[in-house]
Amino acid sequence: MRYDRVMSSELAPDLGLFRVLQDDGSAREDVERVPIEAILHGYREMTRLRLIDAKMILLQRQGRVGFYGACTGQEAVPIATGLVLQKQDWVFPALREQSVMLVRGFPLTQFIAQVFGNSGDVQKGRQMPSHHSGRSVNQVSWSSVIGPQIPQAVGAAWAMKLRQRAGKGGDARPVSVGFFGDGATSEADFHDAMNFAGLFKVPALLVCQNNHWSISVPTAKQTAAKTLAIKGRAYGVPSVRVDGNDLLAVYTVLSRAAERARAGGGPTFIEALTYRIGAHSTSDDPTRYRAEEEVEAWRRRDPLKRLREHLTYLGLVDDASDARLEAELTEEIAVAVRAVEELPPPARTSLFDDVYAELPWHLREQRAELESLPPAPAHGA
Numbered sequence: 001m002r003y004d005r006v007m008s009s010e011l012a013p014d015l016g017l018f019r020v021l022q023d024d025g026s027a028r029e030d031v032e033r034v035p036i037e038a039i040l041h042g043y044r045e046m047t048r049l050r051l052i053d054a055k056m057i058l059l060q061r062q063g064r065v066g067f068y069g070a071c072t073g074q075e076a077v078p079i080a081t082g083l084v085l086q087k088q089d090w091v092f093p094a095l096r097e098q099s100v101m102l103v104r105g106f107p108l109t110q111f112i113a114q115v116f117g118n119s120g121d122v123q124k125g126r127q128m129p130s131h132h133s134g135r136s137v138n139q140v141s142w143s144s145v146i147g148p149q150i151p152q153a154v155g156a157a158w159a160m161k162l163r164q165r166a167g168k169g170g171d172a173r174p175v176s177v178g179f180f181g182d183g184a185t186s187e188a189d190f191h192d193a194m195n196f197a198g199l200f201k202v203p204a205l206l207v208c209q210n211n212h213w214s215i216s217v218p219t220a221k222q223t224a225a226k227t228l229a230i231k232g233r234a235y236g237v238p239s240v241r242v243d244g245n246d247l248l249a250v251y252t253v254l255s256r257a258a259e260r261a262r263a264g265g266g267p268t269f270i271e272a273l274t275y276r277i278g279a280h281s282t283s284d285d286p287t288r289y290r291a292e293e294e295v296e297a298w299r300r301r302d303p304l305k306r307l308r309e310h311l312t313y314l315g316l317v318d319d320a321s322d323a324r325l326e327a328e329l330t331e332e333i334a335v336a337v338r339a340v341e342e343l344p345p346p347a348r349t350s351l352f353d354d355v356y357a358e359l360p361w362h363l364r365e366q367r368a369e370l371e372s373l374p375p376a377p378a379h380g381a
Contacts, residue, residue, distance in 0.1 A: 013240040014229035020248035025313030067129035073277030076303035080250040092153035098132040147189035153178025157202035183214025198235035201266030229271035244272030245303040
């Protein structure tokens, strides 16, 4: 099935739910095939992300890092995004899309160093914990404020279009991806961005991870819309609702949306229906606001489990290969954590870096004074 048919009005893609994986582990025959290499790569990255999340939560509980927001149950959306994007594309994430960086080649040690905020962190420990970013992979740090990255993503896409129009873009036709949760669709930033994106037909993919909970508020209590995707109609933005726990479906929808944007067709609003299995963050206790029966129902739709069933159906994985993969990835993560944890804090004088091309006299004096002070005592001393 071509994406333009998936997007057609008679199929009401913003009311339906696009899926590829079937209950028996097979994939729909009427949808173009996702390359096997991409599926296997996605399986590896989803497995690695789940192991990273588990390790980071353990480190937080042990007091070795300050904060973390896991992606458990939502891995298919960020991993599929990383598989689809090209080098020149930009990503404006929300809380659970840091892993797009890893799929696009960001080093694991630098990724973990951003959780610790030490000298291995390319941000020099200045950002809030786990607010990952990396210029090497064109990923901007997310904001704890709900929604501001959506107009930022649209603005970047508008700049891309203007550069292309001015002949400054070369052969590359970049797209901008803006992520947000279900709660952000009730924020003014969402509506401003959607209006601008639709009016100026910018090359943007606006991806909502509808995980059913805006921290402790269920989606049904913050919107009367039948779906979130249907909100795109008012702004003239083609919109589609996809099974966010189906890697193949997400990959297909994102691929077609990116292809359309690169060809000058404008933005797409994608609602990925998924579920946050764990806590909103390590500062949250979800047992206070939702029933365990609901969580268990979504565990049965686990995106990693569903992808494994598909690969088992294809004869590409088994228990032995899974054990080898988990052992390999567990060791990779452990080595990276050990290396990062041995690094010192950022240099105190780095406070004065990266603001002025030439440091003003009064800041030069302050830096000299700071340099004259004795070293800070070692942690725990």
